[in-house]
Amino acid sequence: xxxxxxxxxxxxxxxxxxxxxxxxxxxxxxxxxxxxxxxxxxxxxxxxxxxxxxxxxxxxxxxxxxxxxxxxxxxxxxxxxxxxxxxxxxxxxxxxxxxxxxxxxxxxxxxxxxxxxxxxxxxxxxxxxxxxxxxxxxxxxxxxxxxxxxxxxxxxxxxxxxxxxxxxxxxxxxxxxxxxxxxxxxxxxxxxxxxxxxxxxxxxxxxxxxxxxxxxxxxxxxxxxxxxxxxxxxxxxxxxxxxxxxxxxxxxxxxxxxxxxxxxxxxxxxxxxxxxxxxxxxxxxxxxxxxxxxxxxxxxxxxxxxxxxxxxxxxxxxxxxxxxxxxxxxxxxxxxxxxxxxxxxxxxxxxxxxxxxxxxxxxxxxxxxxxxxxxxxxxxxxxxxxxxxxxxxxxxxxxxxxxxxxxxxxxxxxxxxxxxxxxxxxxxxxxxxxxxxxxxxxxxxxxxxxxxxxxxxxxxxxxxxxxxxxxxxxxxxxxxxxxxxxxxxxxxxxxxxxxxxxxxxxxxxxxxxxxxxxxxxxxxxxxxxxxxxxxxxxxxxxxxxxxxxxxxxxxxxxxxxxxxxxxxxxxxxxxxxxxxxxxxxxxxxxxxxxxxxxxxxxxxxxxxxxxxxxxxxxxxxxxxxxxxxxxxxxxxxxxxxxxxxxxxxxxxxxxxxxxxxxxxxxxxxxxxxxxxxxxxxxxxxxxxxxxxxxxxxxxxxxxxxxxxxxxxxxxxxxxxxxxxxxxxxxxxxxxxxxxxxxxxxxxxxxxxxxxxxxxxxxxxxxxxxxxxxxxxxxxxxxxxxxxxxxxxxxxxxxxxxxxxxxxxxxxxxxxxxxxxxxxxxxxxxxxxxxxxxxxxxxxxxxxxxxxxxxxxxxxxxxxxxxxxxxxxxxxxxxxxxxxxxxxxxxxxxxxxxxxxxxxxxxxxxxxxxxxxx
Numbered sequence: 034x035x036x037x038x039x040x041x042x043x044x045x046x047x048x049x050x051x052x053x054x055x056x057x058x059x060x061x062x063x064x065x066x067x068x069x070x071x072x073x074x075x076x077x078x079x080x081x082x083x084x085x086x087x088x089x090x091x092x093x094x095x096x097x098x099x100x101x102x103x104x105x106x107x108x109x110x111x112x113x114x115x116x117x118x119x120x121x122x123x124x125x126x127x128x129x130x131x132x133x134x135x136x137x138x139x140x141x142x143x144x145x146x147x148x149x150x151x152x153x154x155x156x157x158x159x160x161x162x163x164x165x166x167x168x169x170x171x172x173x174x175x176x177x178x179x180x181x182x183x184x185x186x187x188x189x190x191x192x193x194x195x196x197x198x199x200x201x202x203x204x205x206x207x208x209x210x211x212x213x214x215x216x217x218x219x220x221x222x223x224x225x226x227x228x229x230x231x232x233x234x235x236x237x238x239x240x241x242x243x244x245x246x247x248x249x250x251x252x253x254x255x256x257x258x259x260x261x262x263x264x265x266x267x268x269x270x271x272x273x274x275x276x277x278x279x280x281x282x283x284x285x286x287x288x289x290x291x292x293x294x295x296x297x298x299x300x301x302x303x304x305x306x307x308x309x310x311x312x313x314x315x316x317x318x319x320x321x322x323x324x325x326x327x328x329x330x331x332x333x334x335x336x337x338x339x340x341x342x343x344x345x346x347x348x349x350x351x352x353x354x355x356x357x358x359x360x361x362x363x364x365x366x367x368x369x370x371x372x373x374x375x376x377x378x379x380x381x382x383x384x385x386x387x388x389x390x391x392x393x394x395x396x397x398x399x400x401x402x403x404x405x406x407x408x409x410x411x412x413x414x415x416x417x418x419x420x421x422x423x424x425x426x427x428x429x430x431x432x433x434x435x436x437x438x439x440x441x442x443x444x445x446x447x448x449x450x451x452x453x454x455x456x457x458x459x460x461x462x463x464x465x466x467x468x469x470x471x472x473x474x475x476x477x478x479x480x481x482x483x484x485x486x487x488x489x490x491x492x493x494x495x496x497x498x499x500x501x502x503x504x505x506x507x508x509x510x511x512x513x514x515x516x517x518x519x520x521x522x523x524x525x526x527x528x529x530x531x532x533x534x535x536x537x538x539x540x541x542x543x544x545x546x547x548x549x550x551x552x553x554x555x556x557x558x559x560x561x562x563x564x565x566x567x568x569x570x571x572x573x574x575x576x577x578x579x580x581x582x583x584x585x586x587x588x589x590x591x592x593x594x595x596x597x598x599x600x601x602x603x604x605x606x607x608x609x610x611x612x613x614x615x616x617x618x619x620x621x622x623x624x625x626x627x628x629x630x631x632x633x634x635x636x637x638x639x640x641x642x643x644x645x646x647x648x649x650x651x652x653x654x655x656x657x658x659x660x661x662x663x664x665x666x667x668x669x670x671x672x673x674x675x676x677x678x679x680x681x682x683x684x685x686x687x688x689x690x691x692x693x694x695x696x697x698x699x700x701x702x703x704x705x706x707x708x709x710x711x712x713x714x715x716x717x718x719x720x721x722x723x724x725x726x727x728x729x730x731x732x733x734x735x736x737x738x739x740x741x742x743x744x745x746x747x748x749x750x751x752x753x754x755x756x757x758x759x760x761x762x763x764x765x766x767x768x769x770x771x772x773x774x775x776x777x778x779x780x781x782x783x784x785x786x787x788x789x790x791x792x793x794x795x796x797x798x799x800x801x802x803x804x805x806x807x808x809x810x811x812x813x814x815x816x817x818x819x820x821x822x823x824x825x826x827x828x829x830x831x832x833x834x835x836x837x838x839x840x841x842x843x844x845x846x847x848x849x850x851x852x853x854x855x856x857x858x859x860x861x862x863x864x865x866x867x868x869x870x871x872x873x874x875x876x877x878x879x880x881x882x883x884x885x886x887x888x889x890x891x892x893x894x895x896x897x898x899x900x901x902x903x904x905x906x907x908x909x910x911x912x913x914x915x916x917x918x919x920x921x922x923x924x925x926x927x928x929x930x931x932x933x934x935x936x937x938x939x940x941x942x943x944x945x946x947x948x949x950x
Contacts (some may be wrong), residue, residue, distance in 0.1 A: 036528070040267075047199075047481050047482065048487065049102065049715060050198055050484055050486070050487065051373045051481060051482045051483065051484075051487075052097060052663075054197070054373040054374045055090075055096055055097055055197075055199040055200060055373075056097065056098055056195070056197070056199075057096060057098060057103040057202050057401075058069020058094055058095070058097060058105055058106075058195060058317055059094070059095055059096050059097055059105070059195065059201075059202075059830075060092045060093065060095075060194065060202045060203055061093050061094075061095055061201075061202050061244070062092070062093040062197050062198055062203045062204075062205070063089065063090055063091065063092045063093070063194070063202050063203075063204055063205070063933060064090070064091040064092075064205045065087055065089070065090055065091075065191075065204065065205070065207070065698065066088070066207050066209075067069070067086055067087070067206065067208050067209070067252065068086060068087035068088075068090040068209050068210070068234075069086060069098060069179060069208065069209065069210030069211070069215055069254050070084025070085060070086065070164065070179070070210075071210075071211055071214075072084040072106075077194075078087050080120035082191070082622060082756075083577065084164055084174075085113070085161040085162060085163055085164060086162045086164070086172055086179075086191070086354075086774060087161055087162060088159070088160050088161075088162050088191055089157065089190075090157070090158045090159075090192040090193070090194065090745065091155060091156070091157045091600075092120060092156045092157075092158075092202075093153060093154070093155060093156075094153075094154045094155075094156050095152065095154075096152060097152055100684070101140065101144055102140050102143040102144060102152075102154075102155050103140055104137060104138065104140045104142060104274060105137070105138040105140075106135050106136075106137050106179070106554070106571065107135060107137075107138075107156075107158070107193035107194055107195060108134070108186075108193065108194060108195065108196040108762070109131075109134070109135060109136055109137045109160075109189050109190075109192070109194075110133070110134055110171075110189050110190050111161075111162070111163050111171070111190050111192040112133065112160040112161070112162055112190070112192070112193065113160060113161045113595065114131055114158070114159075114160050114164075114193075115159040115160060115161065116155070116158075116159045117129050117157070117158055117159075118155075118159075119136070119137065119138065119142060119143065119146045119148070119154060119155070119156055119157075120146045120148045120159040121153050121155065121157075122146070122155060124138070124142065126288030128142050128794075135193075136158065136179045137257040138156070138801075140841055140928070141499065153751060155570055156415075156601075157234070158192055158193045159227075160192055160193065161190050162181065162190060162192070162793045163190070165182075165183075165190075165912075166734070167319075167320040167321070167322075167856070168320075168897065168898050169182065169470060170182050170186065170187035170190055171183070171188075171190025171191060172190065172191060172653070173189045173337045173441060174573065175255075175318070175319055175320060176319070177254060177255045177256040178253065178254070178255030178256065178257070178278065178318065178319075178945070179215070179254045179633075179859075180251075180252065180253040180254070180280075180316070180318055180321075180332065181249065181250065181251050181252050181253070181327075181332075182322060182325075182332075183247070183248050183249075183250060183325075183327070184248045184249075184325050184327075185198075185248055185375055185439040185440060185443075186248070186439060187248070188247035188248060188250055189247075191250075192655075194247055195247070196247050196248075197246070197247075198246045198248060198260070198261070198371050198372050198373065198374065198375065198482060199246070199371075199372075199374065199375070199482040200246060201244035201246055201248065201371070201480065201481070201482070202244055202245070202247070203239070203240075203241060203242060203244050203245075204220075204221060204239075204240075204241045204245070204250060205239075205240050206220040206221070206222070206238065206239045206240075206241075206250075206252065206590065207226075207236055207237070207238045208220060208237055208238075208239075208252060208254055209230060209234045209235065210234055210235065210237035210254055211235075212233075212235040214254075214255075214528065215254040215255055215256075215675070216255075216256060216257075217233070217253070217255060217256070217257040217259070218253075218254050218280060218566060219239070219252065219253050219254075219256070219290030219314060219316070219330060220237075220238045220239040220241075220244065220251065220253075220330065220409070221239060221245070221248075221249070221250060221251055221252075221276065221327060221328050221330045222239045222241025222243075222252065222254040222310060222328075222329060223238050223239065223240055223241070223311055224237060224239055224241075225238050225239065225240045226238040226469075226759065227874070230927075231904065233841075237310070238539075240448070241310075241328065241367075242330075243309050243328060243330045243480070244344035245368065245371075246371050246481055246482075247733075249326070249327050249328045249368060249371075249489040250327065250328075251325075251328075251330045251331075251332060252330075253277070253316050253318070253330070253332070253901065254816065255277060256280065257277045257278060257280075257316070258277070258279075258280050258283050258311060258840050259265065259275050259276065259277045259278075259283070259289075260275070260283055260286050260287075261273050261274060261275040261276075261312075261672075261698070262274055262278055262290055262294075264294055264297060266297075266301060266307040266308070267298075267301040267302065267307060268797065268829055270307065272308055272310070272311055272312060272313060273312040273313070274290055274294065274312075274313050274315075275313065275314045276289060276290060276314075276315050276317065276338065276339075277314055277315070277316045277317070278314075278316070278317035278338070279317065279319065279335075279337070281407075282335060282339045282341070283319050284340040284342045284343075285340040285341050286317075286338070286339060286341045286518075287339070287340070288340040288342075288350060288353060288354075288750050289315060289338050289339070289353055289357050289518050290391075290950040292353065292354045292357045293313075293315065293361060295393065295396070295397070295654075296357060296358040296361045296393050298387070299392065299393055299396050300361065300362065300364070300365070300388075300393075300874070302775050303388070303392070303468065304468050304471055304472050305364070305365045305388075305449075305475070306364070306475060306479070306912070307363075308328075308329075308508075309365055309369070310328075312329070312330040313329055314329065314330050314331070315332075315333065315337045315338055315357070315360075315711075316330065316333065316338075317333055317334075317339050318332045318333065318335065318362045319335050319336045320856065320857070320858060321332070321333065321334040321335075321338070322332065322858075322900065323340055324337050324338075324356045324359070324360050326360045326361075326363035326364070326367055326368060326437070327794060328368050331360045331361075332606075333356060333357075333682070334853040334858060334859075335858050336349065336352065336353075336623040336823065336826075336858075337352055337353060337356040337357075337883065338353060338356070338357070339353075339390055340353060340750070341821060341822065342821055343821035343822070343823075344789050344818060344820075344821030344823060344824040345789065345821075345823045345824070346790040346793050346824070347758055347759075347788050348790075348793075348827065348912045349678050349756045349823050349827075350750055350755065351755065351774075352733050353399065353695020354394070355390055355394065355942060357477050358389055358390050358391050358393035358394070358496050358540045359386065360389075361388060361389060362388060362389010362393075363381060363389065364383050365475055365668060366381050366385045366389065367381030367382075368385040368387060369475065369480060369483065370474070370475060370478045370479060370480075370482075370483055371482050371483075371939075372482060373482035373483060373484050374436075374481070374484070374743060375436050375442060375816065376427060376428035376436050376484075377427065377428075377483075377484040377485055378428060378439070378441070378443070378447050379427055379429075379451035379454075380424050380446075380449045380483065380484060380485050380488060381393065381426075381453060381483065381545065382447050382813070383426065383447065383448060383450075383452045383454065383455050384451075384455055384488075385447060385829040386436055386451065386452035387452040387453075387455045387459070387880065388471075391406050391452060392402075394456070396780060397690075397752040398691055398752055398755070398756055399640075399691065400639075400640050400691040400697060400758070401644075401689055401691040401888075402691065403614060403615060403641050404450075404640060404641055404644045404691075404692075404695045404747050405641060405888070406615070407615050407641065408701075409449060409471050409811070410449050410450070410453065410789065411701060411703075411704050411792065412701060412703065412704075412871075413445045413449060413479055414445040414446055414448075414449040414450050415707065416703060416707065416907040416911075417445050417446055417523060417907070418446065418521070418566045419522050419707060419914075420553065423590045424441075424442075424444060424446050424447075424512065424521060425446070425455055425518065425519050425520055425521045426447060426450050426451045426517060426518045426904070427485055427518040428441075428442045428447070437525075437529070438902070438939070441939070444899075450517075451518075452617060453615075453617075453618035454514065454517040454518060454618075457510060457514045457517070457559065457560055457616065457617055457618075458492060460560045460562065460587065460614075460616050461501065461507055461510040461511065461514065461560050461587065462492065462495075462496060462511075466496060466499065466507075469495050470491055470495040470496075472537075472645075473491050473495055474487070474492075475865065476489040476841055477491065480510045481494050481586075488514050492511055493508055493511055496508055496511060500582075501584065501587055501588075501589070502577075502580040502586060502587060502645050503577065503578050503579050503580040503586070504579055504580070505589060509589070509591075510558065510560065510589050512558075513559075513589065513591050514558055514559070514560070514574075516556055516557045520556055520557055521619065522902055523546070524544065524545060524557060524617075524620075525528070525546050525617065525619055525620035525621075525622070526543055526544065526545055526559075526618045526619050526620070526621055526622070526652045527543070527544050527546045527621075527622040527623070527624075528541060528542070528543050528589065528609070528612075528621065528622070528623045528624070528627070529542045529544070529623075530540075530542075530607075530609055530622045530624060530748065532605050532606070533574055533605070535605060536602075536603075536604075536605050536606075537569070537601055537602060537603075537604050537605065538598060538599065538600055538604050538605060539547070539598075539601055539604045539605050539606075539607055539609070540596055540598055541593070541596065541597040541598075541599060541609060541611065542870040543561060543590050543594065543595045543597070543611070544593065544594045545590075545592075545593040545594065546622065546922065547727055549620075551735075558589055558590060558591045558592050558615035559589070559616075559619060560588075560589055560590050560613055560616050561589070561590060561610070561611055561617065562611075562613040563577065563584060563585065563586045563587075563588060563609065563610070563613070564584060564585045564586070564608075564609075564613055564615040564637075564639075565599060565604070565607035565608060565609050565610075566607065566608045566609050566632060566633070566636055567603050567606065567607065567608065568606060568628075568629075569631060569632075569636075570608075570632050570635060570637075571636075572584055572600065572638075573601065573602075573603050573604070573607055573609065575599045575600060575601035575604050576599070576600040576601055577597050577598070577599055577600075578597055578598055581852070582601055585613065587616075590737065595923060596888055597835075602823050607634050608625070608629045608632045609629075610626070610631060610633055610639065610642045611623070611644075612641075612642075612645070612819075613639045613641065613642050614639055614641050614642075620708070620925065621645070623649070623668070625649075627653070627668055627669055627671075627672035627673075627917065628900065629649070630646040630647075630650050630672065630673060630674060630676075631672045632674040632676075632678035632679060633646035633671070634646045634647045634696065635676050635679055635680055635683070636649075637758065640689075641693075643680075643696065643761075644692070644695045644696060647673065647676070647695075647696045647722025648700050648756040650669050650672055650676075651664075651669075651674040651699060651700050651724055651788045652700055653665070653669040653703060653789065654666050654669040654670050654720070654722055654723075654724055654727075655700065655717065655720030655723075656675065656719060656720070656867065657669060658719070658723050658724070658883055659717065659719060659720045662843065664895065668691070668900075670727050670852040673728070674727070674728060674731040674732060676730060676737065677696060677697065677728070677817040678731070678732060680693070680696055681693065681732070681735050681739075683888050689756075689758050690757045690759060691756040691903035693760060694756075694759040694760045694762075695759075696924060697724055697728075697736075697760070697763035697764065697767070698762070698763040698766075699721055699724055699763075699766060699767075700721070702717050702718065702721055702873050702874065703870075703871070703873055704926045705717045705720075705721070706873060708866040710916050711914060711915070711916060712873075712911070712915050712916075714873060714874055714877045714915065714916075714919070715874070717873075717874070718836075718873075718874035722770065725766050725767045725769075725770035725771075726767070726771055727768040728767040728770075729745075729766075729767030729768045729769070729771030729773070729776070730771045731769045732767065732838075733768065733773060734769055735777075735896075736764045736765075736767060736768045737768060737775060737776065737779065738758055738770060738777055738787045739764045740761070740764045740776075740780070740783065741766055741779065743760060743761055743764070743783070743786075743791055744759070744779065744782060744783045744786055744791070745786070746786065746788045746790075746791050747788065748787060748788040748789070751857070758790045758791060758794070760787070760889065761783075761790070761791055761794040761795060762794050762797070762798060765780050765783075765794070765798040766801075767793060767796055768780070769798055769799065769801070769802055772804075777799070777802075777804065777805065780795050780798060780799050781795075781805075781810070783797065784796045784810060784814060785814070787918070789818075789827075792814070793827045793831065794815075796814055796828070796831050796870055797811060797830070797831035799836065800832060800835035800837060801830055801835055801836045801837060802819055802837060803837050803838055805837075807835075807837065807839070811832065814828060815828060821887060822859075823854065823859075824863075825863075825865040825932070826859050829847060829852065829860070829863035829864055830866070830867045831865045832844070832847065833847065833863070833866075833867045833868040833872070834865050834867030834871055834872050835872075836872065836874060836875055838883075840868075840872070840875045841875060841878060841880075841883050841886065844864065844868050844883075844886060845882075845886045847864050848864055848865075848890055850885065850888075855890075855893060855894060855897060856897070858898070858901055858908065859902060861894065861898075862901070862904075865887065865890065866904070866905060868883070868887070869887055869906070869907075869908065869909065870904075870905060870907060870908070871906045873908065876908065877908070877919055879916065879919070881919075881922035881925075881926075884909075884922055884923060884926045887905075887926075888909075888926045888927075888929060888930050891906070891930060892930055892933035892935075892936070893935075895930075895933075895934075895935075895936050895937065895940050896934075896936060896937070898941070899937045899940060900944060902940075907938050908923075909926070909927060910943070910947065912924055912927060912947070924948065927944055927947060927948060928948060930944065931944040931945065931948065
């Protein structure tokens with residue numbers, strides 16, 4: 034394997050698009066001397082964190098074009114400038130200009146300096162940089178710790194620099210500080226020196242030989258300890274994997290290291306470049322905004338890295354697994370190959386969700402993990418498309434230049450929908466061409482900057498004159514899918530089967546359909562993976578149009594409609610599945626009979642198709658129930674419980690508990706409601722309650738047996754244990770809805786299970802029901818878990834997500850109580866995320882009390898942590914889609930919120946637009 038550790042970097046590797054994004058100058062090397070403040074660090078409650086950093090930055094600046102040098106403009110924010118020197122000569126005040134946004138050195142000054150002869154200038158800038166709070170960009174101060182928060186544009190708050198992603202530079206960094214305050218010092222790269230200054234400050238020097246953009250610079254200093262283990266790469270090179278964390282957290286680092294090793298091995302086996310430094314460090318940073326892939330030194334909010342040994346649940350472990358895999362996935366997608374402008378963000382984020390997160394989750398949990406990808410998309414990204422200003426996947430109209438506010442692009446559309454669009458490309462290319470394309474893209478743009486269009490150019494080139502099975506050029510499919518990057522909205526399709534007299538033919542008609550507010554895109558192409566079975570579940574090998582007989586066909590829908598003729602023995606009566614593996618991120622409707630859906634639940638070999646078919650039967654029951662169509666409801670329920678009963682006796686399902694859990698799980702009330710132009714809060718809630726009650730009664734004993742086995746579940750962090758415990762909620766929800774005394778007794782006993790996940794999920798299910806002794810359960814479980822913050826967070830979530838009649842009063846009390854801390858991201862999410870984004874029937878109580886307590890908390894939260902607040906407001910922004918009564922109440926709360934002091938400008942703008950339209 035080629036040694037890519039340092040690679041080659043230069044303008045020769047950058048195409049015209051990247052050169053344009055780079056601008057007239059680049060900085061190719063920077064020496065940073067950072068003096069840490071001598072004031073005690075860590076008073077998070079102080080209005081102004083103590084001290085400033087003394088920063089000397091010595092940069093090598095090189096013009097990009099030919100001819101005389103242009104004016105050099107360096108980005109900067111909030112800095113105190115002490116001096117500027119060019120090629121060793123200190124400039125006078127009249128030889129440069131500085132304002133609140135930039136330091137500017139005139140072209141004439143540069144032309145007169147010695148660097149002009151070799152077209153290479155040394156720019157030394159001496160500044161002091163302010164320390165901000167945990168949510169601020171730049172250098173941040175936390176209890177016992179100083180660290181950076183830089184992506185996307187925080188480096189300009191450390192020193193004056195070309196702070197754009199297309200500029201890559203090598204870094205040589207020296208950190209110096211009082212060793213009693215900063216026992217641990219770390220920056221990117223390899224540690225190459227250390228010592229003690231005459232004044233007693235300890236210094237350590239780090240050299241990163243791999244050029245990186247400024248947003249990937251990182252440093253941390255403070256009271257941290259480490260744990261490490263070796264990792265042998267695919268080529269046999271040994272590197273050290275390290276977790277650094279506050280002393281009281283370090284015992285919980287092993288799970289993250291386990292996942293990291295698995296993610297690295299998986300990535301290496303699938304073509305990615307091995308990690309390029311001798312040590313890879315993951316840092317637990319309390320109250321960090323999220324997680325970031327700084328080169329070789331990755332930062333995580335503590336709950337996204339540390340499995341607290343005092344107690345965690347599988348939900349906490351899965352968050353850690355997803356974030357560790359995602360951030361390491363950026364080693365190539367974003368670090369080795371960065372984006373040339375922020376408008377291209379999905380190039381690194383979408384690709385990384387696809388290959389660095391979803392694929393690793395499937396490697397851990399099996400093929401049924403694809404269902405989790407779809408659920409993430411539905412629960413997180415689909416609602417975003419229904420709110421004001423639903424964005425395209427790629428930022429801006431063309432996605433080729435800078436954007437005014439890069440932070441606005443860090444949304445679920447960029448990440449999750451971006452992953453699905455890249456996934457569609459992977460589907461049409463096939464695994465071999467996809468891997469070949471990805472490898473060529475990395476080879477071509479390694480240690481350079483690129484955009485989505487560069488990736489598409491490589492994909493088209495490597496596809497060549499290849500064709501799909503029906504003879505369609507792959508290049509045509511690529512062009513149609515590429516449109517998804519720039520067109521907002523979510524298409525919807527219907528699949529109808531026309532069955533004539535010929536026993537050996539069936540016509541599959543696929544149509545784009547109007548999905549109201551959900552369908553604002555009309556010009557995209559999508560791959561549909563189609564297969565067929567007979568009524569007994571046996572796979573049929575059929576021809577599709579001009580394609581020869583096969584078990585499965587990939588066909589493209591380019592316009593508003595396409596008809597596919599299936600031919601072969603048994604085609605007329607075939608049971609067709611038309612979106613296997615969720616081959617396109619669309620809403621799907623089918624005219625399949627209930628019996629045909631049951632066949633797919635029982636016999637299909639694609640976990641997504643099995644789950645989707647079971648869910649479609651559940652949706653049909655809910656819709657018929659809320660519309661008063663009793664016979665249709667009974668027909669759907671009969672088919673559903675019949676196939677579920679058989680599936681639970683199927684060895685393949687029993688052996689895949691994640692699949693079994695998804696087959697049993699009820700549809701999400703948000704997905705159900707958002708399909709309609711006017712969201713039917715009450716009808717959906719009533720339908721889901723009836724669905725659970727009927728399944729619980731019909732499958733009572735089977736579900737009771739599943740729950741009974743889970744009651745004694747041993748605690749473990751392995752993937753098999755996590756998958757097995759996924760059954761707790763889908764087994765207990767219908768059991769408790771049936772009203773069975775046995776169910777309530779068993780669920781109550783499960784809250785005492787030594788396995789935290791089983792106990793917590795059992796508590797959450799019990800708290801949905803007014804018949805449960807909530808006060809006793811809440812008090813008893815808190816007494817057991819009060820010592821474990823992560824368990825307390827989940828305990829709070831169980832209450833705020835409960836559908837019982839007194840939930841609003843309980844949430845109000847929790848928000849006013851001693852456990853709630855607006856500065857604690859996990860605690861804020863524990864109280865408000867389940868309530869406002871997962872508990873629609875309670876949040877939208879006709880009294881409006883749910884809205885009032887939420888907006889009371891939201892105003893201050895928006896002023897302090899707007900990014901976190903944005904994750905909670907989806908239904909507020911959809912206020913016009915609710916019934917007249919609820920819409921009026923929501924409007925009144927939005928008007929009240931618009932008048933709150935301290936709201937960020939973007940929030941004021943959104944509210945103003947909503948309320949005026």
